[in-house]
Amino acid sequence: MQFEKFKVMEFPREVLVGHNVLGNISDLVRKFGRKGSAFIITGETTYDIAGKEIEQTLVDSGVDCYVIRTGAASSENLEDVESAIGKKKPGILIGVGGGSKIDLTKKVAFDRKAPYISVPTSPSHDGIASPRASLRRQNVSLSENAVMPIAIIADTAVMVKAPFRYLAAGAADVISNETAVLDWKLAHRIRGEEYSSSAAALAEYASHELLEKINLVMPGVEESVWLVTKQILASGTAMAIASSSRPASGSEHLFCHAMEMTGKGNAIHGEYCAMGTVVSMYLHGGDWQSLKNAFNSLHLSVRARDYGIPDEDAINALSTAHNIRPERFTILGDVDLARGASEKALETTGII
Numbered sequence: 377m378q379f380e381k382f383k384v385m386e387f388p389r390e391v392l393v394g395h396n397v398l399g400n401i402s403d404l405v406r407k408f409g410r411k412g413s414a415f416i417i418t419g420e421t422t423y424d425i426a427g428k429e430i431e432q433t434l435v436d437s438g439v440d441c442y443v444i445r446t447g448a449a450s451s452e453n454l455e456d457v458e459s460a461i462g463k464k465k466p467g468i469l470i471g472v473g474g475g476s477k478i479d480l481t482k483k484v485a486f487d488r489k490a491p492y493i494s495v496p497t498s499p500s501h502d503g504i505a506s507p508r509a510s511l512r513r514q515n516v517s518l519s520e521n522a523v524m525p526i527a528i529i530a531d532t533a534v535m536v537k538a539p540f541r542y543l544a545a546g547a548a549d550v551i552s553n554e555t556a557v558l559d560w561k562l563a564h565r566i567r568g569e570e571y572s573s574s575a576a577a578l579a580e581y582a583s584h585e586l587l588e589k590i591n592l593v594m595p596g597v598e599e600s601v602w603l604v605t606k607q608i609l610a611s612g613t614a615m616a617i618a619s620s621s622r623p624a625s626g627s628e629h630l631f632c633h634a635m636e637m638t639g640k641g642n643a644i645h646g647e648y649c650a651m652g653t654v655v656s657m658y659l660h661g662g663d664w665q666s667l668k669n670a671f672n673s674l675h676l677s678v679r680a681r682d683y684g685i686p687d688e689d690a691i692n693a694l695s696t697a698h699n700i701r702p703e704r705f706t707i708l709g710d711v712d713l714a715r716g717a718s719e720k721a722l723e724t725t726g727i728i
């Protein structure tokens with residue numbers, strides 16, 4: 377039989393991570409920018425934290441640049457950003473923010489076929505280094521196709537100023553690779569889904585590293601930000617190798633989206649992922665307790681009620697989460713989880 381396998385992998389060209397790397401923005405814009413202006417897409421707070429400095433640096437080096445302030449990653453804000461750019465031609469886009477600003481930027485970059493630089497101001501999830509954008513359309517947040525950043529500037533001196541909650545959530549998003557990879561292996565065995573052992577190994581390496589060093593993840597310590605960010609970047613690379621979010625997104629992410637869709641909770645992405653990872657590991661028959669211990673040491677609660685989600689909604693979310701992405705086969709199967717089973721899994725693991 378003829379060999380017909382092929383794969384397309386997209387990687388960032390340059391990744392700068394560490395203390396005070398923000399100042400390198402002009403070099404990157406010069407290197408990767410096309411003809412046209414630079415657009416900084418940011419929020420009010422994130423402008424103060426990093427956007428302003430980026431703008432100043434670019435202006436000083438003679439780059440024509442505009443600042444667009446926006447809010448959550450919603451289809452409405454996407455339209456607003458698009459119309460703020462209007463007919464001007466972006467030579468490069470720079471997303472400066474915790475997550476939503478980067479999601480919006482990568483979607484605009486995708487639509488306009490423009491390169492973009494990801495500048496995370498907090499290490500709260502693996503979207504800072506991935507080609508997928510999480511966008512809310514009609515109150516439902518789903519991940520959509522976008523593009524990989526051409527460059528990433530992850531300045532630990534900037535990110536350490538974000539509340540610790542975001543760092544803990546970012547660590548949880550990486551730790552969720554544990555169950556994502558188990559789901560991927562399952563889909564490979566049961567459904568014959570394409571599987572990349574190198575992508576899976578890298579995703580597992582990232583989560584194992586963090587689990588091993590979890591006691592070193594502390595508030596106000598720049599090295600903790602470094603530890604987590606490095607593994608976020610490794611997760612992003614795993615997704616790039618797989619050309620899919622599979623190595624970093626399985627049943628726990630389906631549960632995370634189902635919890636978000638209840639519209640009742642106030643947890644952030646990584647916190648829902650933490651709950652999802654614990655309960656998914658239970659369903660896989662694995663060691664969920666040590667995952668829970670790791671989240672405990674990050675002071676990250678996995679109890680739904682702590683985020684305002686009633687038990688009943690959590691039970692429903694787990695039962696029906698498989699519907700969110702039916703093509704993504706996981707331990708949640710392809711029929712609703714029996715109510716009793718869902719309740720027992722959540723109760724045993726302390727989510728409810």
Ligand SMILES: [Zn+2]
Nearest residue numbers: 501502549649
């Ligand atoms: Zn995630």
